Amino acid sequence: MSIVILGVDLGKNACSVVGVDAAGAVVLRRSMRRQTLIDYVAKLPSCVIAMEACCGAHHLGRLFAARGHEIRLMSPEYVRPYVKAQKNDDRDAEAIAEAASRPTMRFVDLKSEEQLDLQTLHRVRSRLVAERTSLINQARAILLERGMIFPAGRRKLEAGLDVLLADGADACLSPRMRQLVGELRAEWQVLDARIETLNGEFVETARHDETMRRLTSIPGIGVLNATALVAAVGNGSGFNKARDLGAWLGLVPRQYSTGGKARLFGITKRGNKYLRTLLIHGARAALPSLSQSDTPIGRWLKAMIERGVHRNVVVVALANKLARIAWAALRKDVRFEHSYPVAA
Structure with missing residues (x-):
């Protein structure tokens, strides 16, 4: 059995593996846990290992590349046309192996640990910004129901809320609503601080990177x-x-x-x-x-x-x-x- 291309369909715990020879015939079809897959690939002669560029693919790709294998990562949308009827994990792995053999296929570069760290920071920042936007919209809606309208823009609403909370009692807001608006403002400030911390990390990273x-x-x-x-x-x-x-x-x-x-x-x-x-x-x-x-x-x-x-x-x-x-x-x-x- 000589495996030329090993197609791996990644899962949370178990991975479906299909190996094909030089003629394109399937010579291996198994389901393995991640650690079992890593041990199996370590004993496998050098070959092409193909995976979809999804969560965990770059980490496994670096492990397999260190053992002398050629890694080919592909976008899932490019693999989908090669999936035959009755879709399941085995057929997905077979489609991955077949797609990797195409001479016109576009492959994804294997990302380094530093690139993945940067992407993770950006995703966390994007989530925090979305949470802040949702909180601001909710605060605007609460105040609009009490007849209080603020100009468009985050900074103008921020200044208006600070003035409103500093004025003391307000006829438009009940004590409970004033307390709630104050809690929303405090939560907003926490999100601002976390976003600014991440922005500072990006600035520091860019300062020490020539690219x-x-x-x-x-x-x-x-x-x-x-x-x-x-x-x-x-x-x-x-x-x-x-x-x-x-x-x-x-x-x-x-x-x-x-x-x-x-x-x-x-x-x-x-x-x-x-x-x-x-x-x-x-x-x-x-x-x-x-x-x-x-x-x-x-x-x-x-x-x-x-x-x-x-x-x-x-x-x-x-x-x-x-x-x-x-x-x-x-x-x-x-x-x-x-x-x-x-x-x-």
Whole structure:
């Protein structure tokens, strides 16, 4: 029995394993616990080990790579077409092995421990921000029911609540509601402190990393964007072209050909939603200053605005441009030059 590709369908406790030979025939079909799988692979001659890029895949991938195996991680959406009828764990593992043998398959780079740590911090921060937003919306609704309206914006509501709680008794709020609003404000402050602590960690990480410092030289790419990009794409080697990165982020517009004429529609919103959100927020913040600058990017943005292109379309186009520039900075180890010509 000579296993060329070992397809592994990862589970919480047990993993389904399918091994195929050089002819593509199945020569092994088993279910193993994780530790049993690690021990089995340690005794296996060097081969290709294929897995879906899901939770735990990068950790096992590093263990298997250290034992001389070639690791191929794939997006689950690329494996799905190879799953035959009557889907189960064994057929999933068989589909993974078959998908890994395709010459045109796109593979995911194996992430280091540092990249996974950064991604984890970003996910925790994203959860905390969502909790804070939910708390703010609830506080607004409670006060609106009592006829108290505050201007839009987190900072304005924060200042209004502090004044309200410092004024003492208020006819609009009962003592119990005043106590509840005070508790919500205290919880809000705790969330602010935790988010700021994580922001400080990102700043400290970016300060000591040359790759992240190069990314922060790009307008619209701040510390959050730089750390998230490095954690997600590493040095950008997983993408052959800058357009591939834009498509993965969901920033490339859908294109259809009707009557020989290409038509562009909205972006697909596929891929990494968190990175796309950061890039679009960064582009929206950088748009006012960039559109007024006498640089290639500034003239490109000004031309779109003068043509009457919707502001949101301009923001997404700039986010796509920033993603391509970030990819070039990662792949070529260069800093951003404001005078560098920009393709239309």
